[in-house]
Amino acid sequence: MSREEVIGTIMEAIVRQDEEALAQNVSKGLEQGVEPLVIINEGITPGLRKVGDLFANEEVFLPELVLAGQIVTEVMHVVEAKLRGNGAESLNKGLVLMATVRGDVHDIGKNLVILLLKASGYEVENLGKSVAAETIAKKVIELKPQIVGLSSLLSTTMPAQREVIETINESGVRESVKILVGGAPVTREWAEKIGADGYAENASEAVIEADRVMGYR
């Protein structure tokens, strides 16, 4: 099977919510030397987006959406193992707090960002999903991170990103951290409007943006 074919089968397996085929083809791709990032960006992400489109068109329903999310979460462990252990931990580029904002339980994208930040030498504290603004602000005071990353996948939870920034502001620690925002409906314009320091469209760009706000690039 060619590299394109393997990536295509990964995408298809997600669209069909076929756990076995997904696991098999991800392993096959990795064995054939397809980069983990290519598998993520060209296979897994478009596969999930396609499921989202089918859901929006009422061609698949909530159970299928849930299943697609579950099988991707499972297979990410395999991809993660491949990305780990490149020695980047010793780079010590800074501490990042990552959270999906209140009311939003989508965490696959956030976890991907975490994976790549770690693989690039950042330490990451994962606060989880549907995290309240107050909790995030408290953690900023307690852990003194250099960066806070906020994920939001629903247009209805995007305002919660603004709420986090306002709460951090009110806590008097806004100057001490850089704030990055992301998630499918989020744009650079939105990031600027709510006073975030940066935005990225995907996990690879998130690392570049983190480096930029830290002054590494």
Ligand code: B12
């Ligand atoms: C899987 C999925 C689910 C799963 C989530 C499982 C999980 N553990 O995450 C489940 C089933 C739980 C779910 C539930 C719902 N979902 Co849903 N879901 C999706 C789906 C198909 C894929 C999301 C995903 O993982 N994408 C793949 C990852 C890799 O991409 P990503 O998340 O965008 O992340 C990348 C970038 O955005 C960026 N990024 C992400 N976060 C951050 C953070 C920072 C700081 C930075 C810099 C970058 C960054 O980097 C990531 C990696 O490259 C999307 C479709 C879509 N187009 O996104 C719908 C989608 C997001 N869901 C949607 C909806 C409507 C819902 C529900 C309301 C459905 C319902 N009726 O109950 C609920 C809401 C639950 C809640 N309160 O949060 C809509 C949202 C519409 C909107 N604009 O608001 C979408 C777009 C589907 C659609 N087209 O209708 N969903």
